Amino acid sequence: MTGWVDRLWYGKGRPLWPLYPFAWLYRLISEQRRRAGWQAMSAPIPVPVVVVGNITAGGTGKSPLTAMLAQLLKDESWRPVILTRGYGGKSGHYPFQIQPETSASEAGDEPVMLSDQAGCPVVVDPDRCRGALWALDQGLGNILLCDDGLQHYRLPRDIEIAVFDGQRGLGNGAQIPVGPLRERPDRLSSVDFVVTNGGWLSELDHPHQHTMTLVPTALRHLASGRGVPLDEIRGKPVTAVAGIGNPGRFFDTLRNLGATVSERALPDHHQFRPEDLQCNGDQWLVMTAKDAVKCREMAPDNAWVLEVSAQLPQAFSAAFLAAVNTADQTH
Incomplete structure (x- = not known):
């Protein structure tokens, strides 16, 4: 949406x-x-x-x-x-x-x-x-x-x-x-x-x-699969991209983790292109797990995935x- x-x-x-x-x-x-x-x-x-x-x-x-x-x-x-x-x-x-x-x-x-x-x-x-x-x-x-x-x-x-x-x-x-x-x-x-x-x-x-409640559980580097603690994102400027039904919820989750978020909302089930995954300077590009499965082959090295679980x-x-x-x- x-x-x-x-x-x-x-x-x-x-x-x-x-x-x-x-x-x-x-x-x-x-x-x-x-x-x-x-x-x-x-x-x-x-x-x-x-x-x-x-x-x-x-x-x-x-x-x-x-x-x-x-x-x-x-x-x-x-x-x-x-x-x-x-x-x-x-x-x-x-x-x-x-x-x-x-x-x-x-x-x-x-x-x-x-x-x-x-x-x-x-x-x-x-x-x-x-x-x-x-x-x-x-x-x-x-x-x-x-x-x-x-x-x-x-x-x-x-x-x-x-x-x-x-x-x-x-x-x-x-x-x-x-x-x-x-x-x-x-x-x-x-x-x-x-x-x-x-x-x-x-x-x-x-x-x-x-x-x-959808609880953030991990930050995972998309290319390598390497995980880092959630605290790593605190105070960090990130570009958040989301092709899901309610992207605002994803952006709010990142802000609640302490990130400074530049939003990039796309339609649900968006078919990603490399140009959708560009961001400024050395910022992290953070996406949902749902979007990540479509971006594995094209994502830049600064792409990260926020994992969440339902409680x-x-x-x-x-x-x-x-x-x-x-x-x-x-x-």
Whole structure:
């Protein structure tokens, strides 16, 4: 998301109100797709399926949450597999599993990042049902985590988690294109958990709302992989580049670490070029892990990656694992 989208969708008013006929049409189409998807739902999946998604457009923190859930499940002796659409990838065949040599241009940036961070199999297929069955046929795991699949209704699911940006919330409360909503807020009545990234949303009346915090964990030199303490960035002027859904959150994180930040916000899933990675003098160029997987071959020697991890309260972890165990008993 860029600044102008923030102003139009996440401000107090609805400056795009003349587009309301298109919002009504979008709502009609999305509701028809939902009904058609439920009716065309594939045969039950023989293992628990967890879907992580949102009802708003743009980044909310779904992928860090998915990586955190994968680690939580591994700690409980589950063998999770992450399913992802592979947005932005241009593979000639599906499904496939991310390998160490898989590029972001082939698979998309988020699948490659998730493979690096989650340490579990990541299967890419726009048809999540086909990807799920292929993963099980390959014996890759015994529980499936679908990243950004809330509206992929053909995929049977046991647990749904809706993720929100705690700063943006529901925005102006209107559906696309007047506002950021993919679905009406009453869709939340059917999800199991609501996770808010970086703040509590009082406008969301859900019995299982939990706040997630993205915590910086490391600074890594992109070319060499060498890590340095987070304190190394304190007092340092940096150029921060971000092609993510909410670049402002990334810039604020760097400032909270003590850096003096020159911002360079780019569209979500931006296809980077060498000229996007230039900065003044001997400044560090700092980027997100999601962007870094697309820049490995072109980044200058002063490029660094800020690693973050999702943290949630113990109450969420306990409730989530209890829901997984309940789902497992039904399969």
